[in-house]
Every structure is written in C-alpha cells, then in structure tokens.
Amino acid sequence: MSVTIRDIAKIAGVSPSTVSRCLNDSTVISEKTKKRIKQIAEELGFEFNANARSLSTSKTGTVGIIYPENYTELDDNLYFNSLHNQLRDSLEREDLDLIAAFPVNKYTNKSNIQKLITCKKVDGLIIVHSKMDTKTFDLLNKSKIPYVFLHHFPEICKEEDVDVVYTDHFIGGYLATEHLINMGHKKIICVSTMGDEDEFKLRTEGYKKALLDYNIEYDDKLLFYGDHSYPSGYRIVYKNFEVFKGVSAVFAQTDLMAFGIMDALREKNIKVPNDMAIVGYNDIELCTCVKPNLTTIHQPREEIAHLTCERLIDLMNAKKPKKSKKIIIQPRLIIRDSCGANKI
Amino acid sequence: MSVTIRDIAKIAGVSPSTVSRCLNDSTVISEKTKKRIKQIAEELGFEFNANARSLSTSKTGTVGIIYPENYTELDDNLYFNSLHNQLRDSLEREDLDLIAAFPVNKYTNKSNIQKLITCKKVDGLIIVHSKMDTKTFDLLNKSKIPYVFLHHFPEICKEEDVDVVYTDHFIGGYLATEHLINMGHKKIICVSTMGDEDEFKLRTEGYKKALLDYNIEYDDKLLFYGDHSYPSGYRIVYKNFEVFKGVSAVFAQTDLMAFGIMDALREKNIKVPNDMAIVGYNDIELCTCVKPNLTTIHQPREEIAHLTCERLIDLMNAKKPKKSKKIIIQPRLIIRDSCGANKI
DNA sequence: AGTCAAAGTGCAACCGGTTGCAAAGTGACT
C-alpha cells in the first residue's frame, strides 16, 4: 500500500538500514547518500509508519491527559477547556499528539490510565485528577512512563515524591481579598465551595490571612459554600440576602458563582460595583462578556500549560530518572469593572 | 519489561500463536485451553502492546478529529467543546481513543491530516473543517481511511460524494423566527455573521422564509452582521439603536451575540422580554446562566455526536466501501424566558 | 607497496503481535 523504507532501498540500491539511518539523520552516513535517499523518499511521498516505529523504539510521539470524571459537569470546565487548548498547543511545538481520557472507561469499566500505559500508547502522562488507587499508582511507577500531576495530586503520594505543577491558591485568595480591602471594604463575604478540593480551602485561607494582615476580624458568618456553579451563586444571595445587605464586597471563588451573585444582586436592585464590589476567580473568557466586566484572579494558562509540557518533555527525554520537582505558578489579579476600581 | 504473549506461551507450554488466538477469542481454540491461557495472562497482568498489534493488523483503535484553525478563537467554541465531549463519550463506548488536531501544525507547518493518515495513527477521521486543498483530499481518498465531515464539508467535493452529518440551519432559522411571529412580533431584527460560512446564510434564509410564510415583508434594514461574539452583539445595539427602538424582537444567530445584545439593551433601559423578545442559537450551557434565561435553538449534540461516530464506525468496520450518506439532524426550539413566552 | 585508522554500508536479529497453512491429535465408524 504505502511506501516503506525497503521500497526506497530497492530503488536506491542500498540496504533498508541505510535508508533508515539517512532518514533519521544518522551521523555515520555520508552527506551524499543522505541527500540522495532523502530525495527519493520525498519523490515517493514516504512517511514513517508510526506503529512500526513505536514498536521498535518504544516511543509513540503522543502523550495522554487524564481528566477528573466529573470534568464535564464541572462548571469551570470553561477554564479547563482553555487550558486544554494551551496544552495541545505546547505539545504541538514538539510534534506530540494528545489523547485525552477519563480515569475509567464508563462503558467497559476499565482503567484508561492502565490502558494507556500498558498498551504503550503514550510516552508520558499529564494527570489532572487527585483520586488514584494504590494499584494504579504502583503501575504508573513501575511502568517508568513519566507523568506530571497538574493542579492536583493524589493523597496517596507525598508531594515531594512526584512531579506536580499548580497555582498558588493561597496567594490568589489573598490577592483578591487584599484588593477589596485596599478599595476600602471592611466587610467582605467569601463564597467558597464544598468538597474536599484543597484549592478552595487554600483560597479561603488566603482570604483569612489578608483580613488578618489588615486588622480586619474574620467573621465566619460571611463565609458561604456553593458548588462552583452559576445557580449556586445566585441562590446564595437569595437565601442570605440579609447578610449581603450588610456588606460591601464579595470574593467569589469561581467566576461563574460571581456571575450568579451579580445577577441575583441586580434583581435585588443592588448595583455592582457601586453598592457592592465583586471579585471572581479563574478569569474565564466570559468575564468580559458580562456587565460590569468581572474583576478576577487569573491563572496563567499559557504559563501553566507551557511549564507542564516542558517538564513532562524533560522527563521523557531524560536518560536517568530525574529528581521530582514542584512547580508553583503565581496567579494574578485582573482589575476590571466589578470591583469599582475603574470608577475612581 | 512487560509481559508478552511469548512469555505466556513459554509458561503455558504452547506456541505464541495459540496464545494470540486464545486472547482474541478465536473460535478454533478449545474452551479448555482458552480458559487456561486467559487465566495465566490475567495472573501475569498481560496487556496487548497496541503498537505491535497495530503494526500487524493495521488497526490503531484511535480516531482523529480535525478542527478548524480558528477554533480556539471561535466564540462558539463553547458549543464545540461540549460537542467534543459527546464525541469522546460515543467513541469510548467502542473503546476508541480520540486524537484532536488542527489541519496544520503551526510550528512545523506540516499537515496534521496527512500525518495522521500516512503515519497510520488513526483508523478514521472526523473532519470539522471546510477548507481542504486538493492534495490533502486526494491523499485522504487514496488512503482508504474512512472519514466523515461534521457540520461542514469542503467546497472541492460534491456533497453526494462524501459522508457528512450536519444540522439543518434553515429549519433552525425558521423555527426561531416563526416562534417570534407566533408571539405576535412583526418587526424582527436578525443578527447574522459575516464570512463565508454557509450555516449562517441558511439561518438567514430560514428567517426570510418564515417571514414570507406569515406574510411579513422582509426588510433588509433589519438584517445585521456580527462576528459570533458577545462584543459584536453588544456593539450592534449601540450603533443601530434607532433601528432597535423600532422593533420588538431579535433573532441572534449565536447565543453569545444574544448575550451581548441583551446586556446592551439593559443598559439602554429596554427590558427583555417585556420590551424586546430575544432568541439565540446553539443552546450553550450559559443560556441558563443569564437573566432572563435565553430562548434558543438547540443543536442536539448527543445525537450529532452519536450519529457521527456510529457512521464512522460503520465505515471503519465495512469490508467494502459503502455508498456515501448524508445525515441531517433537526434542531429544536428551546423556550425559556428571553422570548416572553413564559410570561403569558 | 604495505599498514592502519576512520568512514560508510550491509547483515541479521529484534520489537510483539497476527495468520495462512500444514501437521498432529481425537474419536467415530466400518
């Protein structure tokens, strides 16, 4: 069917191994033959058969990414979608393909992680998922396939032992709160989320620390819990309107909750930012598709994606196992209109 | 490193071919040996090496999907993201992996379509992209790799000659407009988009046909062009406010433009839906994250994804080339609050 | 002319599966 190196070899009157070496730019081949062979390959429209190549080299040229099962339901999948595109872009630079999967195939009930590893379909793994059983984790380590955890890492391993890149949610929470304080607010509601995701706890910690640093007493009546989503933000306002009436600012730990809060406040005739300042978290594209534009904490996706891929590629190319490394990325405050800063 | 069928063969005292046949459930093997071999394989934690398998069978167990280059910029990538997840889900059912790519690698400048095909990385291709040069198209056909066009198909081929699945945008435009007419509106603005994308032209045609059917004269002063995005919808209201003041309804051909229009109208103190009814298009998740909830045209993603994959898998499994087929999916009107129907 | 290192190329095995075909085994029946 398609052209093989043996075809080329026959035509050029050399052995297949020579052809292979030429097309792989081996240094032991003379420039003259190299040029000649490449020429013929070009004319014949030769392309390597990736499978044959993978079989003999044990390199596939593709990396896998594992997302949390609840990813599609996750309201901030908007953030993940955009991160995903950045990751793909970073990998494209190295001509690597990307296969995305959930931890388990929900139809066959088999572990996709295991499948990708043991079937040798990927050279490396990016794991955006914090729950992992010991069996899979062992398999992962035994397989010698490099991996880096993105955003989360499983409880079953020590942070020092694995490669992980994440953003500093403590600082993020701090920055958001500090900004509101600097704008003159003293009573600031914080809307976090339930669940065992550490990042939200950290955002809350940052919030508390900022209050402390600026001598504002922390009041746990001002702390609420949503579920990431727009409706949950919306409902929290309605359910706790008395509390909202008594404050002048809100730090919502996802942008979508901030949107819900803003819409509910509008219905209650509270003007943002004049009567209430709002800061969100994530900086999804829609922040500028909402009036007033949302002030928020930006997680630099390009940087996250770039550093994650860089690290993974490093590991994939390393001859010897490398010492694991932790990469922490600093979030940034993006000032728009919802916090009132632009009106001054 | 990992367990091979030869390892199993040695332990079981049979030949590798027998092991292969057992694990592939060949009918010529006795149940007894099959059971024994499978048992051993299980114990050893055997998994097929996908590359070796692909090499000999020419089946990779993965399909590729090609997105338009401008996909990440496309404002309705929200729609595509959700469609993508549905596609992945449909493929997961058959244990197929999915590699997503753009038509060309923007760093190496090489054709990704060509790469996926000629390197034998995929068994089939879903193509969401209408521009394709003759060379690639020829390659595609010569390669015998089955493909289906999703939503668009290239101009260089005849619709009858290729497999394509898309939604009926004419009907979508018609449904949206008809609904507004039924709500008593006679002057209806239509916001389409520039560019050569047929689907938007068709939506506009549907709009015109509905007007015609209900004896409302078409007025081209009521037709505007945005660029899919929220800001463009927003701006159109500001720039043409006199026109908007004279009508009672708007059909926006993307949800995001509808959002922009709604926000601009709010700032102009025009109440939706009381003073102005609005219908969008796509039914992105955010339609219910906006006040009032957006009435819109839903493109059934599950159905689209399912039919696309079903067709592709059909083609991949076919022994002989099948006659090409066109699958057209009907959009649905989703009535929410922005059109005023719920207030009556 | 003879020696020898360096450069260039080919042989053959290997990666880990699949599969057509031949051979061996089984059991029923004459």
Added chain:
DNA sequence: AGTCACTTTGCAACCGGTTGCACTTTGACT
C-alpha cells in the same frame, strides 16, 4: 486395524521500522 472428518495446535513468515556488529572501502602515511 484402518479410514476419514473434524478439531486443535504449531511453524514460520509477515507487519515496517531500528540498531549492534562486522565487513568493505577510502585515503593518508610510512
């Protein structure tokens, strides 16, 4: 015991690359 059909298994080639090692060629130097 011999024949025959059918079931079960093994041999060996193949998929299309890579690579260690051995061999040949080349040219500089004594």
